[in-house]
Amino acid sequence: MTALLETRGVWQRFGGLVAxxxxxxSVGRGEIVGLIGPNGAGKSTLFNLIAGVxxxxxxxxxxxxxxxxxxxxxxxxxxxxxxTFQVVKSFETMTVIDNVIVGALVRNTxxxxxxxxxxxxxxxxxxxxxxxxxxxxxxxxxxxxxEVARALATEPKLLLxxxxxxxxxxxxxQTGVALVRKVRDAGITVLMxxxxxxxxxxxxxxxxxxDLGKVLVEGKxxxxxxxxxxxxxxxxxxxxxxx
Amino acid sequence: MDKNFIERRRRDxxxxxxxxxxxxxxxxxxxxxYVQNIMVLTLMYAALSQSWNILSGxxxxxxxxxxxxxxxxxxxxxxxxxxxxxLPWFGMIAGGVLAAAIAMALGYPFFRLGGHYFAIATIVIAxxxxxxxxxxxxxxxxxxxxxPVRGDSWLKFQFARSKLPYFYFALVLAxxxxxxxxxxxxxxxxxxWRAVKDNPEAAESLGVVVFNSKMGAAAxxxxxxxxxxxxxxxxxxxxxxxxxxxxxxxxxxxLPAVLGGIGTLWGPLLGAVILIPLTELTRSxxxxxxxxxxxxxxxxxxMLIALARPEGLIGLFSRRKEAAR
Numbered sequence: 001m002t003a004l005l006e007t008r009g010v011w012q013r014f015g016g017l018v019a020x021x022x023x024x025x026s027v028g029r030g031e032i033v034g035l036i037g038p039n040g041a042g043k044s045t046l047f048n049l050i051a052g053v054x055x056x057x058x059x060x061x062x063x064x065x066x067x068x069x070x071x072x073x074x075x076x077x078x079x080x081x082x083x084t085f086q087v088v089k090s091f092e093t094m095t096v097i098d099n100v101i102v103g104a105l106v107r108n109t110x111x112x113x114x115x116x117x118x119x120x121x122x123x124x125x126x127x128x129x130x131x132x133x134x135x136x137x138x139x140x141x142x143x144x145x146x147e148v149a150r151a152l153a154t155e156p157k158l159l160l161x162x163x164x165x166x167x168x169x170x171x172x173x174q175t176g177v178a179l180v181r182k183v184r185d186a187g188i189t190v191l192m193x194x195x196x197x198x199x200x201x202x203x204x205x206x207x208x209x210x211d212l213g214k215v216l217v218e219g220k221x222x223x224x225x226x227x228x229x230x231x232x233x234x235x236x237x238x239x240x241x242x243x
Numbered sequence: 244m245d246k247n248f249i250e251r252r253r254r255d256x257x258x259x260x261x262x263x264x265x266x267x268x269x270x271x272x273x274x275x276x277y278v279q280n281i282m283v284l285t286l287m288y289a290a291l292s293q294s295w296n297i298l299s300g301x302x303x304x305x306x307x308x309x310x311x312x313x314x315x316x317x318x319x320x321x322x323x324x325x326x327x328x329x330l331p332w333f334g335m336i337a338g339g340v341l342a343a344a345i346a347m348a349l350g351y352p353f354f355r356l357g358g359h360y361f362a363i364a365t366i367v368i369a370x371x372x373x374x375x376x377x378x379x380x381x382x383x384x385x386x387x388x389x390x391p392v393r394g395d396s397w398l399k400f401q402f403a404r405s406k407l408p409y410f411y412f413a414l415v416l417a418x419x420x421x422x423x424x425x426x427x428x429x430x431x432x433x434x435x436w437r438a439v440k441d442n443p444e445a446a447e448s449l450g451v452v453v454f455n456s457k458m459g460a461a462a463x464x465x466x467x468x469x470x471x472x473x474x475x476x477x478x479x480x481x482x483x484x485x486x487x488x489x490x491x492x493x494x495x496x497x498l499p500a501v502l503g504g505i506g507t508l509w510g511p512l513l514g515a516v517i518l519i520p521l522t523e524l525t526r527s528x529x530x531x532x533x534x535x536x537x538x539x540x541x542x543x544x545x546m547l548i549a550l551a552r553p554e555g556l557i558g559l560f561s562r563r564k565e566a567a568r
Contacts, residue, residue, distance in 0.1 A: 053444075074448075090445070093441055101434055105450070151449070154449055
């Protein structure tokens with residue numbers, strides 16, 4: 001069976017800066033894949049290319065067996081790519097339930113159905129009690145959760161999570177991890193960007209490490225964390241030699 | 244599920260029906276023509292501001308050039324009637340469709356502009372429209388068009404003896420604009436517009452085609468405003484470029500919504516009910532139109548609102564409700 005998502009030789013240049021160079025990754029159906037790497041490794045850029053925020057300078061992106069390189073973000077969402085934002089982008093003047101309804105409208109044209117779907121998703125993500133609160137009144141952890149809820153309401157095949165676990169207290173992070181597992185168990189493939197290794201490694205089936213815009217290492221989490229190249233990228237030469 | 248929500252929607256509808264019923268009997272007791280005139284204008288501006296609110300309040304694209312669509316409606320109706328004998332009822336629809344088409348044609352380049360740049364572009368475009376009409380001889384140029392009034396006629400929608408028919412038409416117009424907003428509020432479009440206003444990038448990631456959403460809002464908004472312009476042409480029976488396409492109309496459409504509560508269902512009506520009588524009264528007691536005393540009055544009002552209650556006067560009601568809960 002073909003992979004759900006594939007990037008083939010993707011390059012992204014911003015003027016003289018090369019953010020992604022020749023990145024080819026693939027994500028299989030039902031996997032949780034972690035995309036990690038130090039700051040400035042090109043994770044967010046790759047993420048935006050997959051979500052369709054901007055087209056790559058070169059290369060192609062394949063989703064569900066089709067070339068989606070030229071499709072804008074809205075159309076990729078309609079095909080089953082859901083995403084969250086690293087810096088949360090809630091619809092601040094709208095209530096939590098209304099935020100989620102916007103997502104649910106992708107696959108439900110009748111308002112009552114969209115509303116029902118949105119309530120289901122709020123139940124699933126543990127936000128049901130906050131349904132009628134304005135998004136601007138949520139605490140940061142809840143806003144992260146709302147990002148996930150909104151994306152789930154679009155009924156994606158692939159969910160892109162951009163640092164949803166970063167900056168949370170350990171307890172909040174644990175509930176976040178539980179939610180990601182629950183999402184996968186619901187049959188949704190997950191690709192998540194994180195730079196906090198301790199949280200992601202136990203969670204993911206496979207990790208892809210980016211460094212300086214290139215794929216550095218790819219493999220099982222346990223192998224990846226022991227790889228000297230990864231240690232070097234994160235901690236510098238001295239530590240790599242000691243390992 | 245969501246009993247509160249359905250309950251609130253129903254309450255809005257019942258309140259609106261009640262208010263419309265009360266408004267409908269008022270002129271039976273108030274016979275003063277001057278007061279009736281103010282009531283017609285109040286209802287008309289409520290309708291216009293409600294329409295403006297669709298694009299600028301719900302969808303967040305601040306337009307300060309809606310006078311263009313108002314003037315288009317007025318001129319289309321007047322020209323079709325005086326030059327070709329087309330009844331104003333058809334002129335009204337034609338004006339609306341034309342305005343919607345032009346709004347979309349203008350939206351095509353200008354919706355790519357963000358925030359303030361969009362607002363500035365709308366001012367410029369409306370001014371260009373004004374200049375074009377002023378120099379268009381066939382359309383009466385700066386002299387304008389006199390719509391000949393030959394007795395009362397529903398067919399020609401003109402009434403010399405009584406203001407009442409105008410009043411009822413303006414009431415219907417305000418009701419239609421309110422109802423369209425009420426209906427759109429709980430529709431796919433309504434949700435898309437609010438999402439686009441709050442965060443276009445997030446909206447796009449959730450499958451909302453931002454550009455199309457703006458186009459839809461512009462078309463609906465322009466159509467309704469042009470119908471208002473058609474009505475105004477019949478009401479005053481003489482139009483010239485300044486008196487239907489001047490910048491003050493753009494302001495007068497925006498201000499009630501801003502005062503009452505931008506992007507809310509009741510804001511424009513509330514704002515119009517306060518602002519328009521106030522404007523008319525200051526005009527007649529302090530000085531004629533053109534001196535700008537009325538503008539000073541509501542300039543001050545807007546500043547007070549911006550400082551004390553930025554979400555509009557409607558905020559007074561929701562605050563109290565929240566406190567009561």
